[in-house]
Amino acid sequence: MMKEVLSMDHVSFSYQSEEGVTEKAIDDISFAVQQGEWIAIVGHNGSGKSTLAKLMIGLLFPDEGEVNVFIQKLSEANLWAIRSRMGFVFQNPDNQFVGSTVQDDVAFALENNGVPFTDMVTRVHESLAQVNMSNFHDHEPHHLSGGQKQRVAIAGALALKPELLLMDEATSMLDPQGRDEVIRVVEELKTKTGLTVISITHDLEEALLADRIVVMNKGKLLTTGTPTQIFARGDELEAIGLDLPFAMKVSRLLRESGMELFGEHMTEEELVNGLWTSHFSK
Amino acid sequence: MLEKMIFGRYIPGTSFVHKLDPRSKLSFVFLFIIAVFLANNAVTYGILLGFTLLVIFSSRIRIYFLINGLKPIIFLIAFTFLMHIFFTKEGAIIVDWKFIKIYEEGLRQGIFISLRFLVLVLMTSILTLTTSPISITDGMEDLLNPFKRFKLPVHELALMMSISLRFIPTLMDETDKILKAQLARGSDISTGSIKQRIRAVIPLLVPLFVSAFKRAEDLAIAMEVRGYRGGEGRTRYRQLKWHWRDTVALALLGVLVAALVLLRG
Amino acid sequence: MDISLQQVGYSYGRNTPFEKRALQGVDGTIKTGSYTAIIGHTGSGKSTLLMHLNGLLKPSEGIVQIGDTQITAGTKAKELKAVRRHVGIVFQFPEHQLFEETVEKDIMFGPMNFGVSKEESRKRAHELIELLGLPPDTAQKSPFDLSGGQMRRVAIAGVLAFKPSVLVLDEPTAGLDPRGRKEIMELFSRLHAEENLTTVLVTHSMEDAARYADNIIVMHNGHSVMAGTPQNIFGDEETLASFGLGVPRSVKLQRVVEKMIGRPLPVLALTEEDLATALARAASEEGDANA
Numbered sequence: 001m002m003k004e005v006l007s008m009d010h011v012s013f014s015y016q017s018e019e020g021v022t023e024k025a026i027d028d029i030s031f032a033v034q035q036g037e038w039i040a041i042v043g044h045n046g047s048g049k050s051t052l053a054k055l056m057i058g059l060l061f062p063d064e065g066e067v068n069v070f071i072q073k074l075s076e077a078n079l080w081a082i083r084s085r086m087g088f089v090f091q092n093p094d095n096q097f098v099g100s101t102v103q104d105d106v107a108f109a110l111e112n113n114g115v116p117f118t119d120m121v122t123r124v125h126e127s128l129a130q131v132n133m134s135n136f137h138d139h140e141p142h143h144l145s146g147g148q149k150q151r152v153a154i155a156g157a158l159a160l161k162p163e164l165l166l167m168d169e170a171t172s173m174l175d176p177q178g179r180d181e182v183i184r185v186v187e188e189l190k191t192k193t194g195l196t197v198i199s200i201t202h203d204l205e206e207a208l209l210a211d212r213i214v215v216m217n218k219g220k221l222l223t224t225g226t227p228t229q230i231f232a233r234g235d236e237l238e239a240i241g242l243d244l245p246f247a248m249k250v251s252r253l254l255r256e257s258g259m260e261l262f263g264e265h266m267t268e269e270e271l272v273n274g275l276w277t278s279h280f281s282k
Numbered sequence: 283m284l285e286k287m288i289f290g291r292y293i294p295g296t297s298f299v300h301k302l303d304p305r306s307k308l309s310f311v312f313l314f315i316i317a318v319f320l321a322n323n324a325v326t327y328g329i330l331l332g333f334t335l336l337v338i339f340s341s342r343i344r345i346y347f348l349i350n351g352l353k354p355i356i357f358l359i360a361f362t363f364l365m366h367i368f369f370t371k372e373g374a375i376i377v378d379w380k381f382i383k384i385y386e387e388g389l390r391q392g393i394f395i396s397l398r399f400l401v402l403v404l405m406t407s408i409l410t411l412t413t414s415p416i417s418i419t420d421g422m423e424d425l426l427n428p429f430k431r432f433k434l435p436v437h438e439l440a441l442m443m444s445i446s447l448r449f450i451p452t453l454m455d456e457t458d459k460i461l462k463a464q465l466a467r468g469s470d471i472s473t474g475s476i477k478q479r480i481r482a483v484i485p486l487l488v489p490l491f492v493s494a495f496k497r498a499e500d501l502a503i504a505m506e507v508r509g510y511r512g513g514e515g516r517t518r519y520r521q522l523k524w525h526w527r528d529t530v531a532l533a534l535l536g537v538l539v540a541a542l543v544l545l546r547g
Numbered sequence: 548m549d550i551s552l553q554q555v556g557y558s559y560g561r562n563t564p565f566e567k568r569a570l571q572g573v574d575g576t577i578k579t580g581s582y583t584a585i586i587g588h589t590g591s592g593k594s595t596l597l598m599h600l601n602g603l604l605k606p607s608e609g610i611v612q613i614g615d616t617q618i619t620a621g622t623k624a625k626e627l628k629a630v631r632r633h634v635g636i637v638f639q640f641p642e643h644q645l646f647e648e649t650v651e652k653d654i655m656f657g658p659m660n661f662g663v664s665k666e667e668s669r670k671r672a673h674e675l676i677e678l679l680g681l682p683p684d685t686a687q688k689s690p691f692d693l694s695g696g697q698m699r700r701v702a703i704a705g706v707l708a709f710k711p712s713v714l715v716l717d718e719p720t721a722g723l724d725p726r727g728r729k730e731i732m733e734l735f736s737r738l739h740a741e742e743n744l745t746t747v748l749v750t751h752s753m754e755d756a757a758r759y760a761d762n763i764i765v766m767h768n769g770h771s772v773m774a775g776t777p778q779n780i781f782g783d784e785e786t787l788a789s790f791g792l793g794v795p796r797s798v799k800l801q802r803v804v805e806k807m808i809g810r811p812l813p814v815l816a817l818t819e820e821d822l823a824t825a826l827a828r829a830a831s832e833e834g835d836a837n838a
Contacts, residue, residue, distance in 0.1 A: 249819050253820060
């Protein structure tokens with residue numbers, strides 16, 4: 001039996017601009033996230049995906065519709081209780097590092113939630129081990145790379161034993177190495193603990209790892225489905241400013257140059273296999 | 283120049299002094315500052331200096347490094363010394379050379395005041411050199427706890443301080459980056475009239491403020507969603523632990539005070 | 548304007564207990580008109596090296612030759628300003644340098660510092676707003692009211708405005724979405740060709756280095772360890788790997804395909820377009836052979 005973790009039910013939201021004119025940043029969005037799923041929400045900058053994140057964590061409340069988290073309508077009243085069951089990782093690695101050392105930062109949410117000292121020590125150690133940062137307990141933030149800081153942020157979220165991990169562009173400011181580190185950690189968590197993950201990103205390679213993708217464009221939900229279903233609509237994705245995964249790009253170029261290829265190729269492995277069966281195996 | 287300054291810097295280590303609890307170090311330095319004013323003759327000043335050297339020795343900070351780092355302050359001490367020598371006109375004249383007259387009392391006072399200044403600077407430097415800023419904050423928060431009763435926002439002050447400390451290196455980097463970016467656009471801060479120089483700082487300050495506010499906003503959001511709601515009901519991860527060595531340190535200070543009281547003139 | 552580096556070394560915080568060496572014995576040449584990529588890991592010394600290219604840092608040892616100007620440890624600050632006029636740097640997240648009330652004024656800041664007249668500076672600002680594809684009414688807007696991508700363009704315009712002959716780019720697309728990244732890279736590529744610029748790109752992206760550069764310098768632990776054309780550098784996968792660097796994805800895929808079909812493809816595929824062309828040709832040859 002599937003258990004719903006988060007859902008958006010006909011949610012709309014507008015920012016009040018200076019001239020008083022309102023533009024809809026989020027326009028009638030509905031979708032649900034089940035326990036254990038990894039959902040990627042993709043869209044180019046300005047597609048409304050960041051606003052969506054703010055609505056999920058109660059930094060904003062919808063003008064219309066409902067945001068339900070853990071089967072409760074998110075409201076001022078239950079905000080703190082709900083947040084204590086979620087973990088967050090934001091975009092800028094520096095601006096979310098509160099503690100003066102790695103372990104202090106991981107403990108921050110625990111302190112806020114009144115976890116007793118002895119529990120804190122074990123949880124901090126466990127969480128740092130989960131993100132492969134065990135040797136960095138006493139490091140200060142300015143001696144860490146961006147990828148390391150983001151892993152500390154994930155550890156800080158994990159320490160609370162969350163039922164949902166929300167990442168808002170968590171890899172977009174990292175170098176390729178940092179980005180790989182963070183993605184590897186999340187993948188590992190997912191397979192080992194079955195954690196529910198919502199990842200907001202503009203990186204389709206990253207989205208490829210998700211169970212399901214929600215595509216946003218101009219505040220509207222363009223489409224949702226498994227990576228295979230989504231990437232079957234490559235042209236539409238390109239049209240709204242997203243970059244196709246590398247293998248797909250090559251496969252499209254090949255077809256453009258008149259080569260016969262069957263099916264879509266999302267990964268390099270699929271592409272190589274496709275090439276082999278259609279052209280080289282004779 | 284600034285790189286060589288050690289005032290306010292922390293050098294990690296594992297010496298006896300490093301390992302002391304910040305609370306004992308803070309109270310130690312606070313009481314020492316008061317005790318310094320008990321000294322009023324050669325013997326007591328001698329004891330003070332000896333005691334200070336003992337503390338430096340047990341902190342394993344190199345004297346050479348201390349002196350080198352405190353150069354600007356030593357200059358100030360020398361200046362104080364000279365002021366006393368030339369402007370105190372009491373006691374017997376010990377030097378009388380052309381227009382220079384040095385009185386016995388002036389020399390005495392000059393030496394004593396400089397020594398007082400020196401031990402104070404050395405002792406506070408040892409405190410900051412052997413205690414990380416965050417430990418000092420922890421110690422202060424703990425020591426000030428009783429004042430909560432008088433509505434002093436102790437927790438908030440300590441958090442403010444620890445976040446500022448955490449962001450100092452970040453903002454320093456940021457300043458350097460913006461400075462370099464503006465220099466690359468031909469900005470010039472080191473030449474021109476004062477008016478020009480002040481104007482040249484604007485391209486540095488505006489981006490720095492914009493970024494600091496952005497950081498503050500992000501940080502506030504991150505803290506809020508991570509469940510920060512003020513000091514109420516919060517537990518603490520950083521625990522301070524009082525050891526036998528802290529008792530020993532304060533006992534030693536007690537001995538010092540006793541000696542000063544007994545031997546002062 | 549040729550730039551050459553001879554045995555350049557640099558340390559941060561010299562003669563303090565906190566001294567840190569960032570560059571050691573770096574050699575390299577950046578020829579006029581070339582598009583040079585500097586690649587390496589975070590901490591490899593790329594960023595420190597970049598600041599030597601217009602005298603923001605003076606080498607602790609060695610010589611940086613920029614056109615006719617020689618910069619050594621003893622060079623006076625005054626000479627450096629003249630060099631900066633010819634070598635513009637677009638820093639990472641350049642939008643962090645914006646400060647003026649209007650976009651127009653911000654773009655004019657650079658040229659006016661370098662002695663260009665107000666009228667001329669304003670004219671250039673408007674030209675650049677158009678060239679960078681910003682809406683014309685942007686000129687009188689506050690840079691802080693723009694979107695992230697637009698702010699980046701304004702900041703880039705602020706460097707282009709004093710018409711440097713060498714343009715140094717430090718991760719110019721960091722933090723942008725894929726479309727923004729592509730647009731910015733294509734823009735620099737176009738400028739490079741149309742304005743006869745010498746371009747230096749500091750990047751983490753092997754794909755960008757392979758696609759845009761004609762000359763590559765590899766940095767590792769403060770040393771310059773490899774230099775050459777993209778074909779040379781990315782053809783030597785083993786050496787690159789020893790510095791913890793990989794090859795572009797197209798080359799990676801090319802190697803997999805080569806293994807599968809049991810023979811090498813004739814050229815190194817630096818871009819996905821190259822790869823598609825090479826694969827299509829290989830497949831048709833295979834077809835001919837089987838026909």
